[in-house]
Amino acid sequence: MAETSLVSQGLELMIFGMGVVFVFLTMLVFVTGFMSTLINKIAPEVKPALAPAAPAAPSAGVDPQLLKVLSAAVKEHRARQK
Amino acid sequence: MAETSLVSQGLELMIFGMGVVFVFLTMLVFVTGFMSTLINKIAPEVKPALAPAAPAAPSAGVDPQLLKVLSAAVKEHRARQK
Amino acid sequence: MAETSLVSQGLELMIFGMGVVFVFLTMLVFVTGFMSTLINKIAPEVKPALAPAAPAAPSAGVDPQLLKVLSAAVKEHRARQK
Amino acid sequence: MQSLINLWNDTGIAHIESGQAIMMLVAFGMLYLAIKKGFEPLLLLPIAVGTLMVNIPGAGMGWSAAEAAIRSGDAAVLAQFRDLLGLAPDASMQAMLDAYHHATAGLYKKALTLGASLGFESGMLYTFYSVTIASGVAPLLIFMGVGAMTDFGPLLANPKTLLLGAAAQFGIFGTVFGAVLLTDAGLMDFTLQQAAAVGIIGGADGPTSIFIASKLAPELLGAIAVAAYSYMALVPLIQPPIMKALTTDAERKIKMVQLREVSKAEKIIFPLAILVLVALLLPSAAPLLGMFCFGNLMKESGVVERLSDTAQNALINTVTIFLGLSVGYKMSSDAFLNGSTLAIIVLGLIAFCVGTAAGVLMAKLMNAVTKDPINPLIGSAGVSAVPMAARVSNKVGLEANPQNFLLMHAMGPNVAGVIGSAVAAGVMISFFG
Amino acid sequence: MQSLINLWNDTGIAHIESGQAIMMLVAFGMLYLAIKKGFEPLLLLPIAVGTLMVNIPGAGMGWSAAEAAIRSGDAAVLAQFRDLLGLAPDASMQAMLDAYHHATAGLYKKALTLGASLGFESGMLYTFYSVTIASGVAPLLIFMGVGAMTDFGPLLANPKTLLLGAAAQFGIFGTVFGAVLLTDAGLMDFTLQQAAAVGIIGGADGPTSIFIASKLAPELLGAIAVAAYSYMALVPLIQPPIMKALTTDAERKIKMVQLREVSKAEKIIFPLAILVLVALLLPSAAPLLGMFCFGNLMKESGVVERLSDTAQNALINTVTIFLGLSVGYKMSSDAFLNGSTLAIIVLGLIAFCVGTAAGVLMAKLMNAVTKDPINPLIGSAGVSAVPMAARVSNKVGLEANPQNFLLMHAMGPNVAGVIGSAVAAGVMISFFG
């Protein structure tokens, strides 16, 4: 009797468990889809015209920008070693 | 009666509060002024003659110092990504 | 009497203490030696023929590798400053 | 079948109350302000998420072990709590919860112990709140981190500006008195402790507000923290009209003497000088100002950079996460959706305005009295809200004279405002101690 | 002379039991796997060291104050514990330890208090376990950090793949039922709670496994955590044969539609949408999913980068260290060296296999039903084990068609699997709550 009860409880847990998982994630599918549609309708993301994020460094020599970066890197590195 | 007491307590708190704040910060003004005078008298900071903290990197090419810094930066970066 | 006992206890602690310290570290000497011998016998470390870990950067100009490193460093630096 | 019913009873839909739904909307409002408007997101975002979590019906994330036990509804459990709380055998669950929430410290702790000993667990947000805010530790650690980020240089170059930081604290104490008067007039209903906790919003300093609210009026902590951080974010809107109303165009154009350079030794000794003054004059301000000065000393001494770095980064960030979530614990619907919150919002705004005005007027007074000219616009920075208020001073100054940079001059009163409100907090602790 | 005897009695050699020696070998095995084979070293290395420490005979690193008191053997102390535990005056030390370990929550806490009040101290690992795991905090903080590292982009581009993450949870519940059947058949001996805790291994998610095991079956936590992390590391060996057995070559060659780009707004709202669903449907999943979504929101909002950075680094690393050592606390010989561990190893493997198969079969079903083609190989990624399972999908796909990159497509079900097993965990908490 007790064992039957354990098996039936296990079955119950399995059915409820998979049920809730599917209900939850299915609802999430719909909610997500709905949300995405809504967002892309009312506030479509304006794509920037792929401008180069940072202007390419001048092709030769060590430019000042570079030196700044380096000194920052050095400073950090030193700070860490203390 | 109780309400009068509340008002008078509030008044008391306001007066004491502002009083202590002013006393404290006014004393801090004097202490600070005194301290600064004292320090600048007995131990005036010797300004270094603005020597270049680190000798400027040679103007062209990628010098070894630079490479060292870079390799350090790379190493750190890699270490972080792990 | 109590004092004699304190002295004798102190002596005991000293003798036992130094004894255990020496026994422990002496055993560690042997264990370490044994371990090192074993490791170097069964799994000698294969020394790589000192190949340059990373190919040396081309001798002039700012190469792409360098730029990558720099941008990583810059990015990190900025991330930190936020 | 019973477990299916359990499951349904466990869903939020079955239990949601309108209050909880409204608090979720409040949380979304805070998220909007934090993410879209950039309102102090470091605090408002975690607070908002904490608010969402604590208002999830049935999740019990803000329940202590005692509250979880009482809400379990188990007859045997309820009987034990009725006994402990000294209630009649027919007392309702709500009556028990009320008795528990208003119990004395000793009884409250016994209830917690009883709940835990019956196998109930405290929710995550309750645990976070206990460890970070109820203990008082989190605001202190944030103060340490803020100290390690603070540069007293501009203040040391012109120590007179400390008085501006003092004057702006009238925002705190004036509001306390106002709240008391309004209570006396029957328009509000605050105790003196509550009035003090509300007034501290005028200090424009988040951790100080949370520290004082947790000691004097924990039931108002949520609203106070949210108001404090929101108004700090609104400084650029709140202050300029007041600053302009109280100053003439000529005053706003005043150029100040270039600040002298401050030596390293002065910067090292200054936090120690504050500590000594605290020790002599106002020990009750020792925790807040002590940790602030400790942080600043770590930075300025230059010998413990790794500690200073951790205090400014990993440690303060970690504490901020937990502090924010923990404030959320106090954003339950019954604590937030009542008249007090409205009053706090109104009084908090008044406190900011009064503080701003007091700072500006003090600056005008000092300008009239002292030799070196003082632009009254830097007075408003005395409310703290570092560095926003100083930037506002600078911006309004530039509007009057595009060549006049007040930023550095305003940083002095700005950090003085932090010291000032910590002193005010000390006065309150001592007053009610 | 007495102290010399003390010292000898204190050496481990005088006391080592075969169980402890075997557990040390187990620890070395874990270290080998972690260091040499790269098996989830972030967890297995600390777990292994914790295992070593807890099995050092006589060191008491895993003893609570109560256990230390009982093991002290002091007659007066033992008498007090016998009284407290309600044992006969001639009860053996082992009987007292057993009574203590199986005491109710209230009695257990009283025993702890008694031990501490007699001047005994809890061992380091016991303390770590109490603070990190028993409190439930550590898995939640790890979930927060993982949330801050997760990119829901691929999932948002193809939300249908959430269903794959749902299907793979059959690994969990199928195993639970299997364990129950085997117990019914007399082949194993699990309670329903224990079966549930074992089944959660199939979630392929370490912190979730530890969270659930600590609540439902703390006595099995060590074996469950080790099994979970080990099988996660073994995903590249476990999954491919199942994936190939259940799919045809043609199916494995299916090309999927390129994923659309996902806007920042969607990424910000998604974690909030999960939270709202949790609030409405399954409050018991609120702690796990709440912290996960909080972490993700910190990342995606872009306004609290310093908090997000700390959550992903200093904080999660610190918690991982303590969590690992604390799991070691549960790796004492009597807890680990028994039939349950063997059963857990077998059932854990089955859970992984069933979950993988369920995911693949669900993908085949969806492919049959929906318009856009779905390569069934991405179904196996639904077990989570992020990002290993997605990489396995990609690799098996490339074997079939060297031009077919499935990685991004598999990342959707992969993170869906994390949500799915957190939901499953919530169901269990609600079921047994």
Place this chain on the structure above:
Amino acid sequence: MQSLINLWNDTGIAHIESGQAIMMLVAFGMLYLAIKKGFEPLLLLPIAVGTLMVNIPGAGMGWSAAEAAIRSGDAAVLAQFRDLLGLAPDASMQAMLDAYHHATAGLYKKALTLGASLGFESGMLYTFYSVTIASGVAPLLIFMGVGAMTDFGPLLANPKTLLLGAAAQFGIFGTVFGAVLLTDAGLMDFTLQQAAAVGIIGGADGPTSIFIASKLAPELLGAIAVAAYSYMALVPLIQPPIMKALTTDAERKIKMVQLREVSKAEKIIFPLAILVLVALLLPSAAPLLGMFCFGNLMKESGVVERLSDTAQNALINTVTIFLGLSVGYKMSSDAFLNGSTLAIIVLGLIAFCVGTAAGVLMAKLMNAVTKDPINPLIGSAGVSAVPMAARVSNKVGLEANPQNFLLMHAMGPNVAGVIGSAVAAGVMISFFG
């Protein structure tokens, strides 16, 4: 008007005692040493600030809830404490404080509970002390971080140098015996536990000293910690005269054989070998050496770099901040300003000198016995004080022979000294356990 009096009574001036003023000067002295002289600033600076804070009169930052309750002077409260502590109804406040401070563990905890249940709060420093030091956790975490920073390479290349680390521990045990003799002669007044805690200063290892002092003689912890860190900073002044006095010029010129390279496998297995030896021989050393080896294993395994990085940075820095402040809690005037502190300063110096001498003499002995030449100067590095003592060996060696670099050779005994003093600590715990 009462509150005005409250306020005055709350100022520090009204209450400062000469002892507190002196302790503040001591704190400033420590700050001077830390900042200006660079004496172990990572610890001494937080200790000094903690010392300042705990000696602020009336701030109660070092009071437990029980002490705060007793000091409140409230008649009803005092009556309850008199009852609990078993004192006469006319017992003075000081008598109650004394009874409380010397209560048994059980009574002490009951007093804490009583204080808290009456609504009193523990001060910040007391809380920090309880969590970090009294629990023993902070020194262990620092040991973990130190382990993650330690390179056992030089030691593995020349394991014989472990014996130098053993010999130098005579600084510890010789001092213990000396303290006992002086007590016997009536010149000092230490119990055996206290003598042991003082002797551990000779281990030249801060966290070990704090760990042992917190267990054997918490009343001396402040002085012991300050002495340990101060002398570690003074190693370059203390050691060279002793080293030169005990060696000939020829000995100091001895060149040692170049160290072989050590493989990764050796470095990984070594910490595990220590752990196994600890398990077999000295379980009481398991916490300290276990965490040390864990840290080292994280570093050397190379597979958990993010954990190792956190252990070496954010985590150890955070712990150091709290540890330092907490040591300050033990720097109250009554604990520090007495004869014991003077004796500790003298004995601590002796311990360092004896340890140095023992290391050098052992090196001379080994040089006489073994084949490969050993420069006796590396013996002094056996006291630990990593890496300062090794640098001193190198420097003194260079004075004798500008071509002879001993640094790497001295790093072996240097880290051996850490192991040695942890073993010594284990012996003490076992001896008094």
